[in-house]
Amino acid sequence: MHIVRRRGWELPEATATPEAVYLSRRAMLKAGAGTLGAIALPGTLVPAALAPTAALAQRVTEVPDPSAHLYPAKRSDTFTLDRPITPEAKSSTVNNYYEFSYGKNVAPSMTRFARRPWVVKVDGLVEKPFEIGIDDLLARFPLEERLYRHRCVEAWSMAVPWTGFPMKAFVDYAKPLSGAKFVRMETFLDPKVAPNQRDFRYPWPYVEGLTMAEATNELAFLVTGVYGKPAPAQFGAPLRIALPWKYGFKSIKGIVRFSFTDKQPVGYWEEVQGSEYGFWANVNPKVPHPRWSQASEEDIATGERRPTLLYNGYGEQVAGLYKGLEDARIWF
Ligand SMILES: Nc1nc2c(c(=O)[nH]1)N[C@H]1C(S)=C(S)[C@@H](COP(=O)(O)O)O[C@H]1N2
Numbered sequence: 443m444h445i446v447r448r449r450g451w452e453l454p455e456a457t458a459t460p461e462a463v464y465l466s467r468r469a470m471l472k473a474g475a476g477t478l479g480a481i482a483l484p485g486t487l488v489p490a491a492l493a494p495t496a497a498l499a500q501r502v503t504e505v506p507d508p509s510a511h512l513y514p515a516k517r518s519d520t521f522t523l524d525r526p527i528t529p530e531a532k533s534s535t536v537n538n539y540y541e542f543s544y545g546k547n548v549a550p551s552m553t554r555f556a557r558r559p560w561v562v563k564v565d566g567l568v569e570k571p572f573e574i575g576i577d578d579l580l581a582r583f584p585l586e587e588r589l590y591r592h593r594c595v596e597a598w599s600m601a602v603p604w605t606g607f608p609m610k611a612f613v614d615y616a617k618p619l620s621g622a623k624f625v626r627m628e629t630f631l632d633p634k635v636a637p638n639q640r641d642f643r644y645p646w647p648y649v650e651g652l653t654m655a656e657a658t659n660e661l662a663f664l665v666t667g668v669y670g671k672p673a674p675a676q677f678g679a680p681l682r683i684a685l686p687w688k689y690g691f692k693s694i695k696g697i698v699r700f701s702f703t704d705k706q707p708v709g710y711w712e713e714v715q716g717s718e719y720g721f722w723a724n725v726n727p728k729v730p731h732p733r734w735s736q737a738s739e740e741d742i743a744t745g746e747r748r749p750t751l752l753y754n755g756y757g758e759q760v761a762g763l764y765k766g767l768e769d770a771r772i773w774f
């Protein structure tokens with residue numbers, strides 16, 4: 443979603459994204475300043491052997507999804523939209539998935555990604571840590587469809603019919619101990635599949651976190667499908683989350699691990715640039731991002747600008763979560 447300030451040794455494709463982000467000193471130190479001169483000449487990040495080929499693309503897309511028979515799921519009438527559903531042709535070609543591309547058309551860079559096999563790990567402060575395959579998970583939780591608005595911190599928005607199950611059902615199943623205060627979620631890590639995970643400037647894997655109260659709020663939704671079918675890879679298949687009252691970067695894709703913890707997790711973007719992206723990231727039109735306004739947003743389908751809503755319009759469900767936190771930085 444953001445580019446890194448351009449330096450001589452940086453990649454040309456980094457210029458494809460609209461906003462500039464400044465890598466924190468911490469991230470640079472973590473990357474190891476000593477290696478800076480040695481690598482990342484333009485073009486060396488993705489070895490030729492990893493460049494997508496038409497044959498590979500075909501192989502990956504031809505794998506039938508074993509969960510296809512579960513779709514479409516019944517649409518919930520609890521969650522309604524104040525705008526049309528964004529056409530799939532648009533929402534599936536304007537994506538953020540930094541592991542694969544710093545630009546918005548991510549799908550062509552995902553030819554090495556496969557949605558199966560996929561194992562999810564549950565650990566930390568739980569009665570008993572375990573692993574579960576995505577299809578066993580899908581068999582355990584009834585699927586439903588929910589229409590949610592989605593608001594990226596970059597001030598664009600869309601409206602999507604997600605399919606999945608409430609995060610609360612999953613949390614109950616994980617049996618967290620009473621000492622668990624947060625859930626930390628982690629994206630897969632496999633640079634052979636996700637070329638940008640070789641980019642030492644970023645703290646892979648992608649991580650996000652929620653308080654237990656947020657994770658068990660009725661809106662927190664674990665997503666497995668979209669538009670009435672298993673989610674295409676660029677949407678974060680086979681498992682991502684949708685948190686419609688928060689900026690989109692909280693809605694982590696490609697989840698392989700849930701860790702229950704008593705420590706507030708540090709998210710990927712918080713780690714990259716903590717002065718601009720924080721733990722809470724609740725949508726608020728009145729609190730500008732340090733580099734741009736959040737007062738309005740652009741609908742990616744129509745180009746129309748509309749006023750941004752507090753909590754992205756979901757205050758009724760979530761405002762209560764933040765009582766007593768009025769002075770905290772809950773808008774970044
Ligand atoms: N693992 C991972 N999850 C991610 C991201 C990412 O780069 N990597 N981008 C986030 C951002 S900034 C947004 S806006 C949403 C985009 O979701 P979409 O592509 O389905 O619209 O995914 C979020 N989840």
Ligand SMILES: [Mo]
Binds near residue numbers: 443593595689690691
């Ligand atoms: Mo975003």
